[in-house]
Amino acid sequence: MRTDALWVEKYRPEKISEVLGNEEAKATFVEWLQNKRHVKKAVLLYGPPGVGKTALVNAAANEFGYKVIEMNASDTRTEKAINKVAGPATFFVGLDRFSTASKGSLLFLDEVDGVAGREDRGGIGAIVKIVEESRIPVTMAANDTDLEKIRPLKKVSTLIRFQQVRLPLIITMLRRICAMEHIDAEYDALERIAENSKGDVRSAINDLQSLSEPNRVLTLQDTLALSSRNKDISMDETLRGFFSAKSFAEAATMLSRSNVDYDDFLLSVSDNLPRRYDNPEELAKAYDFVSRADVFRGRIGTEHWHLLRYFFNYMARAAAVSPESYRPFDFISPPIRIITLFWTKGKRTMLENICAKIGLQCHVSRVTAKNDFVLFIKAILEKKKSNSIVTWFKLENEEVEYLLKMNKF
Amino acid sequence: MVLNKKAFKLPRVERDIFIRLVRLGLEYDREQGCFSIKSYNNIEKLVDVISNILGDKRVSFLQSCLICGSDFPCQGCRYFDLCDTRNLPFHCVCSQCLTEGKVFE
Numbered sequence: 350m351r352t353d354a355l356w357v358e359k360y361r362p363e364k365i366s367e368v369l370g371n372e373e374a375k376a377t378f379v380e381w382l383q384n385k386r387h388v389k390k391a392v393l394l395y396g397p398p399g400v401g402k403t404a405l406v407n408a409a410a411n412e413f414g415y416k417v418i419e420m421n422a423s424d425t426r427t428e429k430a431i432n433k434v435a436g437p438a439t440f441f442v443g444l445d446r447f448s449t450a451s452k453g454s455l456l457f458l459d460e461v462d463g464v465a466g467r468e469d470r471g472g473i474g475a476i477v478k479i480v481e482e483s484r485i486p487v488t489m490a491a492n493d494t495d496l497e498k499i500r501p502l503k504k505v506s507t508l509i510r511f512q513q514v515r516l517p518l519i520i521t522m523l524r525r526i527c528a529m530e531h532i533d534a535e536y537d538a539l540e541r542i543a544e545n546s547k548g549d550v551r552s553a554i555n556d557l558q559s560l561s562e563p564n565r566v567l568t569l570q571d572t573l574a575l576s577s578r579n580k581d582i583s584m585d586e587t588l589r590g591f592f593s594a595k596s597f598a599e600a601a602t603m604l605s606r607s608n609v610d611y612d613d614f615l616l617s618v619s620d621n622l623p624r625r626y627d628n629p630e631e632l633a634k635a636y637d638f639v640s641r642a643d644v645f646r647g648r649i650g651t652e653h654w655h656l657l658r659y660f661f662n663y664m665a666r667a668a669a670v671s672p673e674s675y676r677p678f679d680f681i682s683p684p685i686r687i688i689t690l691f692w693t694k695g696k697r698t699m700l701e702n703i704c705a706k707i708g709l710q711c712h713v714s715r716v717t718a719k720n721d722f723v724l725f726i727k728a729i730l731e732k733k734k735s736n737s738i739v740t741w742f743k744l745e746n747e748e749v750e751y752l753l754k755m756n757k758f
Numbered sequence: 759m760v761l762n763k764k765a766f767k768l769p770r771v772e773r774d775i776f777i778r779l780v781r782l783g784l785e786y787d788r789e790q791g792c793f794s795i796k797s798y799n800n801i802e803k804l805v806d807v808i809s810n811i812l813g814d815k816r817v818s819f820l821q822s823c824l825i826c827g828s829d830f831p832c833q834g835c836r837y838f839d840l841c842d843t844r845n846l847p848f849h850c851v852c853s854q855c856l857t858e859g860k861v862f863e
Contacts, residue, residue: 372824372849373798510799512843517835517851518824525861536859544840 355598356558357551360526362408368401369522369550370514375405377509382409382455382486389507391480391487393461396511399549402490406457415455415486431475454485462491462499473501480505513548516540522550523557527567534567541572559602584609588617591664592625595672600665611660615639615646618667620685631671638667699751706742727752759812760831763819763848765792768811779807795819798847823852825860 362368365375374394381392394402410417420431456479464472480487480502489506491499523539526532534557542560546553560571587607594600607614619639626632642663649656690697700719707718707726729736730752739749765787771779780786782804783797795804809817820829830852832838 370847370849372847374847377798508799512847515841515843515847515850516837517856520856521825521851521861524859528861548842 355555355601356526356530357554360554362401362404364412365405365408368405368408370518371396371401371405371511374509374511377507378405379409381507381509382413382415389505390483391489391502391506392509393502393506394488394490394509394511395492397513397548398492399546399551400511400514401550402511403457403459406455406488406490410455410457415453417457418454419457419459431472431479456483456485456487458487458489460491461489461502462493464498473498477501477505514550515548516543519543519546519548519550519553523553526554526557527561530561532561532563532567533565534561535569537569538567538572541569545572555602555605559599584613584617587614588621591618591668592621593675594665594668595675597665597669600668601661604661604664611646611649611657615643615664616686617682618664620682622667626671626674628671628674631674635667635670638663638670642667696751699748700755703742703744703748703752706744706748710742723752723755727755759814759817760833761808761817761819762829763795765790765794767792768808771811775807775811779804782807819848821848821850821852823855824849825851825855825862828852828854 365379368375374396378392378394394405396402407417409415458476461473461476464476476489489502520536520539520543523534523542527534527539538560539557542553542556545556556572557567561567587603587609590603590607591600594603619636622632622635622639626635642660645656645660645663649660700723701715704715704718704723707713707722708715711718711722713722726738726742729738730749734749734753744752768779776786779793782800783795784793784804785796786793795801805817809815818832821832822829832841832850834853835841835850836853
């Protein structure tokens with residue numbers, strides 16, 4: 350396994366000719382971009398993931414001297430947010446437009462089929478308005494154009510369809526990377542990686558990088574462990590793959606493939622690190638990386654998903670502190686916090702019920718009942734267990750017992 | 759039947775069908791009397807209509823090799839049965855270049 354930068358980044362196309370496959374789509378896009386008198390002001394590139402839509406926009410912008418202003422699914426795309434970012438960008442012509450090197454800006458809205466729900470309310474309408482009023486080229490990308498919600502976008506856009514990249518093209522590209530990385534690989538191995546990618550170039554490159562090792566021929570046998578590309582790797586499988594990673598890149602690839610809950614994963618890694626590293630210094634170093642990853646998880650919240658790469662980066666570093674010290678361990682425990690929540694679920698439900706009853710009688714919220722009432726009711730009950738408030742609140746015997754034995758919550 | 763995507767001839771068709779072909783993305787060159795493909799977005803429907811006109815269910819287009827530039831039909835490809843995109847794009851890598859292990863420049 351190579352330990353240098355991720356190959357998907359290293360071999361990211363910088364020219365249009367380097368974007369693999371979809372020649373007709375590329376030609377149509379370039380024609381649209383070069384034509385000043387567009388019939389429609391926007392272009393909508395659509396097709397399955399990993400076929401080069403975003404790569405083409407960036408490569409074309411790079412080749413023709415456009416500055417890309419991008420909004421993708423990781424950004425909140427409400428009407429207000431879109432107007433704030435894209436509005437000025439499309440209405441005002443930048444000064445760099447008058448330099449010979451730059452042709453100005455190009456607005457790129459990636460994954461527009463993901464603009465939906467309460468978070469992105471009004472987003473599609475705002476995009477249509479921007480397309481109609483824009484003075485710069487507007488490019489959009491989507492995986493699924495059959496969705497009803499993006500019908501208004503299809504009306505104002507030139508549609509360009511992308512297809513899955515074919516096997517022979519992916520195999521040829523993998524061969525080229527192997528040649529540049531000085532890797533010997535059997536044809537059957539490359540064929541299997543290409544088949545497994547299901548037309549997704551990005552995942553094919555990731556698989557090649559994770560399987561290849563220096564001074565060793567990549568064989569078909571090595572590729573048999575490849576999981577199908579459906580991101581349904583379980584938490585246990587992800588943790589085992591993560592802890593046994595032989596390098597930073599392998600751990601990063603494993604994380605990018607898995608679809609586990611990141612919070613649970615962070616807790617699981619944190620709880621299992623002492624089983625992984627015996628050396629205190631290595632353990633401290635690993636915990637340092639996990640804490641940094643935790644900081645980024647906090648920053649990501651529910652919308653800043655563009656920071657996910659930093660989360661992956663630090664987590665992968667935690668796994669790769671000392672790859673040579675890995676010894677298989679039988680038991681990977683689930684996060685202690687989750688186990689605690691599981692064991693205390695009955696008690697928490699009991700308290701919730703008590704608070705609900707108090708809230709109902711006192712006309713307060715459950716939170717207020719919990720914070721301002723429960724302790725006083727406990728004190729009253731401690732003086733006299735069969736108090737009339739028990740009847741008034743309609744508390745059950747076990748609820749009274751719970752309140753009396755309760756220490757804190 | 760394998761057609762050349764740059765220019766191919768069809769038997770004379772009724773007005774409605776001709777309009778449908780044009781709407782689906784064909785372009786007609788009156789001087790040459792040949793059709794060519796202008797838009798690729800509805801290629802599957804286009805192939806269905808052309809198949810009906812020609813009375814041949816196995817209509818496909820010639821592919822161009824991205825490495826050597828030669829034109830070749832899909833039928834000889836070892837991945838023919840696995841391929842989900844037989845008609846579009848019109849560019850691929852020919853069997854010879856694949857066998858010889860040639861790569862992109």
